[in-house]
Amino acid sequence: MKKKQISLILGSGGARGYAHIGVIEELEKAGYEIISISGASMGALVGGLYACGKLEVYKRWVLKLRAINVATLIDISFTHGGIIEGDKVFRKLAGMIGEQKIEDLSIKFTAVATDLVKKREVWFQQGDLLEAIRASVAIPSIVTPIKMGEMVLIDGGALNPLPVAPTQADMSDLTIAVNLYGAPKKPVSMTEVEMASNFTMLDIFNKTLDIMQDALSRYRISGYPPDMMINIPVDVCNTVDFHKADEVIEAGRLATRETLKIREEE
Numbered sequence: 001m002k003k004k005q006i007s008l009i010l011g012s013g014g015a016r017g018y019a020h021i022g023v024i025e026e027l028e029k030a031g032y033e034i035i036s037i038s039g040a041s042m043g044a045l046v047g048g049l050y051a052c053g054k055l056e057v058y059k060r061w062v063l064k065l066r067a068i069n070v071a072t073l074i075d076i077s078f079t080h081g082g083i084i085e086g087d088k089v090f091r092k093l094a095g096m097i098g099e100q101k102i103e104d105l106s107i108k109f110t111a112v113a114t115d116l117v118k119k120r121e122v123w124f125q126q127g128d129l130l131e132a133i134r135a136s137v138a139i140p141s142i143v144t145p146i147k148m149g150e151m152v153l154i155d156g157g158a159l160n161p162l163p164v165a166p167t168q169a170d171m172s173d174l175t176i177a178v179n180l181y182g183a184p185k186k187p188v189s190m191t192e193v194e195m196a197s198n199f200t201m202l203d204i205f206n207k208t209l210d211i212m213q214d215a216l217s218r219y220r221i222s223g224y225p226p227d228m229m230i231n232i233p234v235d236v237c238n239t240v241d242f243h244k245a246d247e248v249i250e251a252g253r254l255a256t257r258e259t260l261k262i263r264e265e266e
Contacts, residue, residue, distance in 0.1 A: 003033040006174045007167035009226060010043030012157030012213060013180025014139070014239030015248065017042020019232040021059055022252025023178050024050055030260055032174075036108040038166040040156030043178070044111035044136035045093075048129050051107040054096045061092070062245040090134055100129040110166035111136040112156035113146075121159050122151065123166055162217045164224035175226040181214040182231025182255070206238045230259045 006027070010020045020043060027034065039047035049055040102109055103126040111124040113135040124132030135146045135153035146153045156163065162177055199207070214234070221229070236251045237244045 003031055004174060005033045005035045005172045006176050007036040007038070007170040007172040008034050008047070009162060009164050009167060009175065009177040010037065010039035010047045011162040011178055011180045011217060012041030012043055012155065013161070013232075014042060014209075015237050015241040015244060016180040016232055016234070016239070017046055018062065018245045018248035019180065019236065019252030019255070020046040020178055021055065021245075022249040022254075023230055023256045024055065025249075026253050026256035026260070027176070030256075032176075034107060035172055036167050036170045038110040038112065038163045039136070040112045040161055040163050041137050041139070042180075043163075044156060045133050048109060048111060048133045049097070051105045051109040052097055052100045052129060057096050058093075059245075059249070061096075062242070063249075065243050065245060067243045090130065093133070094130055097130050102126050102129050102132060105129070108170065110163070112160055112163040112166070113138075113153040114156055114158040114160075116145065116152040116154055117150060121156070121163075122153060123163075125166070157213055157216070160216070160220055161213045162220050164221060164226055168224065174228060176228045176230065177221065177226035178230045178232065178252075179217055179221075180232045181210060181217055181234045183233065184235040185233040186235065206240070209239055210234055228259065228263060230255050 008024070008027070010017070024034070024046070034050070037047035037051055039045070046055065049058045102111075102124060109125070109129075111132040113122045113124065113132070114120075115122050122135070124135065131146075131148075135148065136156045137143060138145050138154045143155075161181075162179055164175065164177055167175055232251060232255050237248050
């Protein structure tokens with residue numbers, strides 16, 4: 001039987017983006033063939049690694065990361081529009097990816113970034129893969145923006161956390177989107193409400209980003225609804241919990257299995 005071909009949209013969401021790895025593994029296990037990927041931020045990173053055949057190498061690396069390892073990868077800077085330069089991480093990624101052109105990949109790939117100058121989305125569908133990924137993951141005020149010609153590029157999630165539109169012309173059987181701002185696993189308790197007055201600056205940043213990204217995602221998919229949505233619980237981890245790959249990847253697997261099961265029963 002011919003595999004069902006899919007276009008896969010991988011949303012932004014910081015460390016929650018590890019869930020995309022589990023999603024991809026489960027979709028392949030279920031017999032789907034991914035022929036097209038569109039991603040923003042961590043969705044662009046994971047999608048780009050998959051498209052160039054290096055996702056397994058990346059997975060092995062992140063599974064070994066602990067909080068102390070993540071700390072050593074942070075290169076602090078307060079002079080270029082972001083707290084983190086990102087050079088250390090991208091040197092590691094460059095060693096994995098090498099020199100890859102998007103147009104040469106066997107899978108159609110789009111990395112979505114945001115141009116601060118013209119206030120618009122930028123779709124990278126050709127050119128250097130690593131450069132496109134770096135532009136897409138530049139979290140505003142956290143990771144240094146990328147200057148490219150007359151553009152100043154930041155995280156694609158700033159305008160489109162779930163970029164379905166680049167896949168609309170694909171000749172695939174199904175469009176599947178992975179939303180990293182799904183309903184939380186646990187309902188908010190009164191204890192958590194009381195604790196809100198003691199939020200740290202990082203807590204406030206995380207919560208604010210979550211609210212903005214969730215609202216933007218809902219708005220975007222109302223115009224370009226996918227055929228299937230896989231929702232990853234927003235409380236699976238915080239935006240910067242890059243030392244929790246194991247449990248977040250597993251959350252992606254679980255959410256995918258549950259979504260596919262519900263679809264089969266319909």
